[in-house]
Amino acid sequence: MNAHQERLDTLCTIATPEACQIDLRxxxxxxxxxxxxxxxxxxxxxxxxxxVAANSVGDLGVGLMLLGAFALEWFYPIIFEVYRHGQTPGKQACGLTVVHDDGRPLGWRGAFLRNTLRAVDFLPLGYALGFVASLLNPYGKRLGDLAAGTLVVYVETRPSRDLSTDDGLGSEAPPFALTRDEQIAIIEFTRRAGTLTRERTAEVAAAAGPLTAGLDGAAAEQRLRRIGNFLLGGHRATSSRQ
Incomplete structure (x- = not known):
């Protein structure tokens, strides 16, 4: 998996063997x-x-109840993740899905490994070990995900932005000369603004310092995107001349 050294929000980029790039949040x-x-x-x-059903069956009901509890705990997530495109009902409700590290759909082996190791992630109490593990790697993986080579990502519901997309904001020249790295950062923000949360776009825009001085919230974000549009126009013009 390849990821940008400085990622905006939780977006990571996967390079496929076909030389394509997939953006996953x-x-x-x-x-x-x-x-x-x-x-x-x-x-x-x-x-x-x-x-309730077991109480009406008698002694046999106790065994059926224990068998059902076991199946619910261990097979519920595996079956749903394999046959429902990596989504349990809870993940579907929250717009999440499980995929392999290379972006492939989840299979039996990955689903079995990541869910079996939930017992380890639960230790010592309340998924404490899994939570600590998720904080120690850049992709939020618990131990089960590390062993299975899986990622939990948001389901993409909006089309990704393209260089030629017109966002209707117009363009604005930067108030001072920018370094190459600063230009790249602003262009990257402009291209990906549509994939970031509103809070994250406001945070990144506010961090731009002098470029958004005196502005906050949506106004700061829009100015930064207008500057990005200006830089994108310059890059397109340079490319066309070459």
Whole structure:
């Protein structure tokens, strides 16, 4: 997997063997925890239904209830992730999916490994080990994801921005000369603004310092994107002359 040294938001870029690039936005611990709680309540509701049904069967019902609880805990996520394109109901509700590190759809081996190792991630309590592991790597992976070679990412619902896309903001020359690295950073921000959260775009725009002095929020973001459009126009003009 190849990723930019300085990534905006949680976006990572995967280079495929066909020389194509796929942009994926890695899910953070909060969104993953929200999906887990949704799945937990679904499993709990099904388990309660099993308990009610087991009470009417007698002693045999206890065995069926334990078997159902085991299946819910271990096979629920595996079956859904394999047959529902990497999405349990909780992940689908939160706009998440599981893929391999190279962007391929999740298969049986990956789903089995990442979900079996949830027992290790849970240690010593409440997925503490998995949470610590997710903070120690740039892709938010718990131990199960590291072993299985998987990523939990957001499902892309918006088309990615292209260099030729007209955002209707116009262009604006920078107030002073910019270094090459500064120009690249602004162009990258302009191209990817459509894939970032509103809070993140405002944060990045505010960090631009003198370029957005006296502005905040949407106004700062729009000025930075206008400067990016100006720089993109210059790059296109240079390319056409060559």
């Amino acid at each position: 890695v899910a953070g611990p909060v969104s993953r925890a929200r999906a887990w709680f949704i799945d937990f309540f679904i499993r709990f509701a099904v388990w309660l239904a099993l308990v």
